Amino acid sequence: MSVNEMDHDDEERLLQSNQENDHEEFRASPASKYSKTFWHSFLLFITFIASIFSFVALEHRWKHPFTIPKISSQEVCEHATARPSWHSLPLHRRHAYTRAVQRLTTIPSRLGLNTSLYDDFTYIHIQLTWQVHHVAVSLPFHRYFVHVFEQTLQDEGGYDGLMPYWDWTLDAQSPLDSPIWDSWAGFGGNGSEAADSCVEEGILGRIAKPANYSECGYKPHCVKRVFDDSKQYGMLHSKQWNKEIVKHIIEGSKTYDELREGLENGPHRHLHLGIGGEMPTASSTNDPLFFLHHSQIDRLWWLWQQRNPKTRNVEFFGPTALSDDSTEPIRASLHDSIKMLGLAHDIAVGDVMTTKSELLCYKYKLEL
Ligand SMILES: *[C@@H]1O[C@H](CO)[C@@H](O)[C@H](O)[C@H]1NC(C)=O
Ligand SMILES: *[C@@H]1O[C@H](CO)[C@@H](O)[C@H](O)[C@H]1NC(C)=O
Ligand SMILES: *[C@@H]1O[C@H](CO)[C@@H](O)[C@H](O)[C@H]1NC(C)=O
Ligand SMILES: [Cu+2]
Numbered sequence: 001m002s003v004n005e006m007d008h009d010d011e012e013r014l015l016q017s018n019q020e021n022d023h024e025e026f027r028a029s030p031a032s033k034y035s036k037t038f039w040h041s042f043l044l045f046i047t048f049i050a051s052i053f054s055f056v057a058l059e060h061r062w063k064h065p066f067t068i069p070k071i072s073s074q075e076v077c078e079h080a081t082a083r084p085s086w087h088s089l090p091l092h093r094r095h096a097y098t099r100a101v102q103r104l105t106t107i108p109s110r111l112g113l114n115t116s117l118y119d120d121f122t123y124i125h126i127q128l129t130w131q132v133h134h135v136a137v138s139l140p141f142h143r144y145f146v147h148v149f150e151q152t153l154q155d156e157g158g159y160d161g162l163m164p165y166w167d168w169t170l171d172a173q174s175p176l177d178s179p180i181w182d183s184w185a186g187f188g189g190n191g192s193e194a195a196d197s198c199v200e201e202g203i204l205g206r207i208a209k210p211a212n213y214s215e216c217g218y219k220p221h222c223v224k225r226v227f228d229d230s231k232q233y234g235m236l237h238s239k240q241w242n243k244e245i246v247k248h249i250i251e252g253s254k255t256y257d258e259l260r261e262g263l264e265n266g267p268h269r270h271l272h273l274g275i276g277g278e279m280p281t282a283s284s285t286n287d288p289l290f291f292l293h294h295s296q297i298d299r300l301w302w303l304w305q306q307r308n309p310k311t312r313n314v315e316f317f318g319p320t321a322l323s324d325d326s327t328e329p330i331r332a333s334l335h336d337s338i339k340m341l342g343l344a345h346d347i348a349v350g351d352v353m354t355t356k357s358e359l360l361c362y363k364y365k366l367e368l
Contacts, residue, residue, distance in 0.1 A: 020150040024060045040350070075356035077310075081362040083299070085172060086180060086292060087170055094185035097164060100157030103365035107156055108124055111342050115212040117156065121149060122213045122244040122285040124341050129282040131339075136318030136332035140349045142294045147256045147352070149291050162362055165295035173241035174276075176227075180289070191225040191277055199277075203288055211286035222284045224277030225283050237274030237311050242266035247368060250304050259304050259320040268297050271319050275367055299364045303354055306366060313354045 086094065104118035111120050123143070132141040150163035156341040171178035181189035183204070190201020197207060199222070210220035231240045246267060253259035271293055284290050305312040320332045334350035349357070355362050 005093055007053045038305050042131065075313075075354050076358050077356045077361035080356050080361050081162060082363050082365050083295060084164050085170075085279075086164045086166045087364075088165055091185040091226075092355035093161065094164075094179075094182070097153075097159060097161070098185070098187070098288070100159035100201055102154045102206065104152065115218075117152065119212045121145070121341050122211065124285050125276045125285045126213055126215060126282045127341060128339065129320045134264065135334060136260065136316060137320070137338065137349060138264055138299070140316070140352045141338050143298050143301070143352050143355070143360075144338050144340070144347060145360075146294050146298060148290055149342060151344075163295050164292055165299050165364070166289070167296055167299075168238075168267075168293075169243040170242050171247050172238040180292070187287075189225070190227040195222070197224040197277055198228050198289075199225050211283070213283055213286070215282045225279070226276035227288070228274050228276050230274070233270060233274070235274075237270035239272075240270035243368075246300060250300060250307075250368065253304060255317075256312070256315040259301065260318060263297055263300055267300075268293075302364050303366075303368060305354070309354070315351075316349055316353065 058301055068086050080247050084093075089097070091291050101118070105116045109115055110117055111123065113120065113123060115123070128141070140218040144165060153159040153163070166180055168175075168178070171180070177187075180186050183201035183205070185188075186202055188199045190199075191197030192200045209222055211223050212218060212220050212274055214221060228238055229235050230237055239245075249259065249262040249266060253262055272284060275287070275289070278284060278286050279289070314334065316334055317332050320336070332349075334348065334353065336349045337346050338349060338352070339346050351357060354360075355364075
């Protein structure tokens with residue numbers, strides 16, 4: 001086919017279509033037909049992109065409804081109730097608490113695991129261990145973690161109260177006489193020598209066995225306690241968690257990082273070590289004392305915050321877990337997320353800096 005022939009053919013086609021257009025006024029010319037299709041596709045494309053964006057936004061909002069931190073000391077919940085001290089709870093209330101914990105071990109996992117709802121907490125604590133200890137986020141993480149446990153006890157364990165805290169400073173003089181070890185209205189005591197240090201009384205003896213996760217994954221086992229009577233630190237390391245030590249940390253810590261470090265490496269760590277067995281491991285959550293212990297740590301942070309809420313409800317800094325491809329630590333920020341791996345919403349640190357937030361809404365009694 002020659003170039004001329006082609007031109008001729010095209011000319012003819014053009015002529016034909018022009019004639020057709022003359023006859024049918026409503027039909028668009030080839031050029032405008034082209035542009036109409038173009039605009040149709042363009043609009044369709046825009047709509048498509050827009051819907052993708054809104055879907056992603058919705059999805060994000062659904063999964064992380066709290067990711068926008070309120071970076072202020074906003075105390076929006078005015079009628080916060082105070083969490084109770086274990087020591088001040090009547091015996092039947094203490095028993096009711098242990099029954100609620102017990103119930104969580106009979107409810108299926110929320111994470112879709114073949115273990116219990118109670119085990120979900122241990123599973124998550126193990127998964128996140130390296131990200132949430134000895135770093136700035138350790139206090140906010142455990143504040144939120146205990147809150148999720150408290151909510152779960154209320155919603156699914158049938159517990160109609162707030163999370164109690166174990167003020168171990170009250171027991172530092174005589175740790176073995178603490179009411180916390182009661183076998184009916186408490187958690188049982190030291191592990192049994194005859195049973196390889198497994199706890200055989202209290203809630204652990206009655207029900208919560210086997211614990212299903214250990215540091216190395218799925219591994220049904222009994223929960224152990226090996227009370228340490230240390231020459232240096234005293235019975236259950238109580239010289240490291242008595243009232244004087246705690247007072248010194250609360251009154252002496254000028255910054256968040258100082259307080260976090262002082263609490264975490266001091267009383268917090270020594271209580272784990274002093275009780276021994278499962279407590280000083282990543283699966284410490286298998287011992288239900290974990291939650292009362294961390295409620296107390298949370299209370300001490302809270303007491304420190306109350307001394308200057310305006311500043312301390314937004315003061316958050318310190319070390320973070322190292323990023324994979326850099327030796328430089330990332331700067332800790334109120335925007336950092338706190339993951340709950342599906343057990344509850346992921347949130348931002350800024351969401352739990354005050355306990356009188358919409359999300360948390362609790363307080364403690366204002367006394368050390
Ligand atoms: C471990 O899993 C079994 C089977 O799901 C369950 O019966 C048991 O209560 C779980 N243990 C705890 C401590 O939740
Ligand atoms: C539960 O899952 C674990 C793996 O996470 C598996 O090893 C174990 O056999 C399962 N147990 C049952 C009773 O299916
Ligand atoms: C706790 O029990 C273990 C045996 O399981 C024993 O070795 C240890 O001395 C006990 N601790 C105290 C303080 O009684
Ligand atoms: Cu922890």
